[in-house]
Amino acid sequence: MQRRLLFAAIWVGLVVYAFAFAPPDQPDTVELITQLSTGQWDGINPWTIALFNAMGIWPLVYSGILFADGDGQRVRAWPFAIASMAVGAFALLPYLVLRTPHQTWSGVKGWGLKIWDLRWLGLIGLGGAIACLGFGITQGDGANFVQQWQTSRFIHVMSLDFCLLSLLFPTLVPDDMARRGIDSPVLLWLTVLPLLGPCLYLIVRSPLVPTSPAPLVTQGNSL
Numbered sequence: 380m381q382r383r384l385l386f387a388a389i390w391v392g393l394v395v396y397a398f399a400f401a402p403p404d405q406p407d408t409v410e411l412i413t414q415l416s417t418g419q420w421d422g423i424n425p426w427t428i429a430l431f432n433a434m435g436i437w438p439l440v441y442s443g444i445l446f447a448d449g450d451g452q453r454v455r456a457w458p459f460a461i462a463s464m465a466v467g468a469f470a471l472l473p474y475l476v477l478r479t480p481h482q483t484w485s486g487v488k489g490w491g492l493k494i495w496d497l498r499w500l501g502l503i504g505l506g507g508a509i510a511c512l513g514f515g516i517t518q519g520d521g522a523n524f525v526q527q528w529q530t531s532r533f534i535h536v537m538s539l540d541f542c543l544l545s546l547l548f549p550t551l552v553p554d555d556m557a558r559r560g561i562d563s564p565v566l567l568w569l570t571v572l573p574l575l576g577p578c579l580y581l582i583v584r585s586p587l588v589p590t591s592p593a594p595l596v597t598q599g600n601s602l
């Protein structure tokens with residue numbers, strides 16, 4: 380219960396801060412989002428571009444855990460995972476409030492879960508994260524980004540959203556490790572590294588392990 384109350388408090392605080400205390404919205408916000416979404420990046424600080432694209436990687440990474448975590452929960456994870464593609468932690472925090480600790484897996488792996496359990500998920504995420512980081516470091520203007528962070532609600536809240544997604548991901552990892560029979564504090568601490576760590580975790584983790592062995596199917600002898 381305390382865990383749920385904490386996530387609920389964070390969600391309420393995030394919503395209140397984003398709409399009441401963050402810097403004012405800029406008149407060109409819609410145009411900026413359109414340019415970022417369509418690849419029209421001329422004149423946009425590369426750090427803003429890197430952050431926007433990194434936010435697109437997070438839903439992919441979270442889905443690698445959420446779909447297995449949602450198996451057996453009273454509330455399914457996929458609506459929250461889909462919504463997070465647009466609003467990030469604003470959508471994921473309600474799921475964290477509603478879910479219960481879940482360290483088992485039934486052993487039934489549908490085609491969807493098979494896809495989200497593959498290592499390529501982490502490889503794609505890691506490649507994208509490294510590209511975003513390298514682009515920001517080599518091409519970005521840090522001072523200009525800080526100024527935009529202080530004056531633009533969109534960039535300010537997007538940065539806060541990124542930080543929250545980084546902090547929340549490790550809270551789901553212990554249950555995911557238990558479902559896979561993993562006992563490694565090093566892997567858990569690895570996920571604390573923003574975005575890069577979770578991607579590496581998806582690459583090196585073991586496959587899902589059924590809670591109990593599947594029943595054997597025997598064939599009767601024909602006469």
